[in-house]
Amino acid sequence: METSVQLYRRDHKLTACALGDPSITLIQNDGVFGLLIADGAHEDSFSGRFYLDTVSYLAVRGGEWSCTGFESVVIQRDEQRLWVAQDAATGCYFRNPSFRPYETLFIFRADYERLQKFRTNNTPRQIVEFAMNHFGCLPGFYRPHGSLSSPGDYATAGDPIPISSPGYVDSLLAPVESGKNPRRFRQRIKAAAQKSRAILEKLFS
Numbered sequence: 001m002e003t004s005v006q007l008y009r010r011d012h013k014l015t016a017c018a019l020g021d022p023s024i025t026l027i028q029n030d031g032v033f034g035l036l037i038a039d040g041a042h043e044d045s046f047s048g049r050f051y052l053d054t055v056s057y058l059a060v061r062g063g064e065w066s067c068t069g070f071e072s073v074v075i076q077r078d079e080q081r082l083w084v085a086q087d088a089a090t091g092c093y094f095r096n097p098s099f100r101p102y103e104t105l106f107i108f109r110a111d112y113e114r115l116q117k118f119r120t121n122n123t124p125r126q127i128v129e130f131a132m133n134h135f136g137c138l139p140g141f142y143r144p145h146g147s148l149s150s151p152g153d154y155a156t157a158g159d160p161i162p163i164s165s166p167g168y169v170d171s172l173l174a175p176v177e178s179g180k181n182p183r184r185f186r187q188r189i190k191a192a193a194q195k196s197r198a199i200l201e202k203l204f205s
Contacts, residue, residue: 022112025104065124099153
């Protein structure tokens, strides 16, 4: 594995390190807008892996949205040369791997607290607007007519994962795929939602 995540300062310029600050990382921008909102970040000096700490995974699709809590998310380049994000606790992958490095933008602590208030107040569109405004200033991104256009090779690799992987992180917006057991799927989603609420209450209370 190797990491070379694109790290940006608040002024949208590349930076080598700002690991003590909160950040937002865009991991989906197709039918679902997927954002990792992290309280901090660190690099493992032994493996070189890049970790987001105390993470909220916001997924928005039209008028639907979900927010799932994770203690840590690792971002790295896998054996298939794709950029992937994984739940550090379970090894499950987030959907939409990327041919190019994920973009992580460090933000002010006050902005981070404001995003958390938007979440608790059930106003995710304000989080999306904040993220789109900032990512729209980065190279290869732009904002046409109130949306966000990202590069063609960004988070567009489909859903290939290693055979040994335990699977995907299940957003509450995840579709019931053909060939799956709908009842079992709903049970997994319910369990994931309960775990997420417990983590969010612990981390953000």
